[in-house]
Amino acid sequence: MRERQASQGARRAREFEAFVAGAAGRLLHAATLLTAESPDDNPRARRLLTASLAHTYASWDRLRGEDPYDRARQQLAVRFARGAWHQYGALSRLHLRGGADTGGVLHRLTPQERLVLVLLFFEGVAEEQTAALLGLPLERVRAIGARATANLLHPPREAAPAVAKVVPS
Amino acid sequence: MSPMNRREGAVRRLLEDAPPSVPPNLHADVVRRGRRMLRRQRAARRLLWLLLFAAAVAFLVWASMARPWVEPPSEVTPPLTGW
Numbered sequence: 001m002r003e004r005q006a007s008q009g010a011r012r013a014r015e016f017e018a019f020v021a022g023a024a025g026r027l028l029h030a031a032t033l034l035t036a037e038s039p040d041d042n043p044r045a046r047r048l049l050t051a052s053l054a055h056t057y058a059s060w061d062r063l064r065g066e067d068p069y070d071r072a073r074q075q076l077a078v079r080f081a082r083g084a085w086h087q088y089g090a091l092s093r094l095h096l097r098g099g100a101d102t103g104g105v106l107h108r109l110t111p112q113e114r115l116v117l118v119l120l121f122f123e124g125v126a127e128e129q130t131a132a133l134l135g136l137p138l139e140r141v142r143a144i145g146a147r148a149t150a151n152l153l154h155p156p157r158e159a160a161p162a163v164a165k166v167v168p169s
Numbered sequence: 170m171s172p173m174n175r176r177e178g179a180v181r182r183l184l185e186d187a188p189p190s191v192p193p194n195l196h197a198d199v200v201r202r203g204r205r206m207l208r209r210q211r212a213a214r215r216l217l218w219l220l221l222f223a224a225a226v227a228f229l230v231w232a233s234m235a236r237p238w239v240e241p242p243s244e245v246t247p248p249l250t251g252w
């Protein structure tokens with residue numbers, strides 16, 4: 001009995017290792033896009049990924065045929081959304097444009113725009129599923145996706161430097 | 170190709186650009202954290218069961234001492250004396 005448990009544990013460990021080896025690259029890329037960090041320096045994305053995969057590890061025996069990649073991606077999105085919420089305080093601040101240029105492709109977009117963009121176009125999740133995952137109405141997800149696409153492809157001009165012109169009198 | 174699809178393609182290409190490299194110790198970190206999570210979940214579950222058990226025992230002890238199902242002696246009728 002004990003031996004069987006041990007061999008089951010070993011098989012489980014091997015399966016999980018294979019899953020991490022296969023999925024980590026893609027998920028880390030998604031996480032790095034979400035946090036808008038540069039690909040060479042992405043501590044926040046790594047933390048997000050480690051936490052999401054650890055959660056997947058902890059629920060590995062309860063997956064019951066569900067796709068572990070799906071589960072990990074869901075964790076990643078939820079954790080990022082929660083983190084953005086805490087970091088920026090209130091809901092309205094969730095819509096703030098990213099401030100400093102951190103080197104990521106999406107640093108001009110708001111955290112919510114990044115989330116929708118990554119789920120729709122990078123991960124190829126259906127609009128309906130994205131809406132359900134984020135708890136938003138479908139039209140809202142479509143609108144955010146369209147706005148994010150527009151902002152990404154045609155970045156609005158930088159605000160003019162606030163230099164007060166002194167009018168000579 | 171419709172303009173919408175072209176825009177989507179452009180976005181996809183932008184997103185696929187420059188994948189980051191996976192840190193080598195990721196799997197070990199993940200397993201360590203995952204084990205800790207499992208341990209905590211198990212401890213929390215054990216604590217809840219223990220609390221439930223303690224509450225059940227406390228209730229049984231109280232019930233056997235207070236015997237709330239026994240009809241209390243009447244306090245309205247005066248006791249029969251000198252009958």
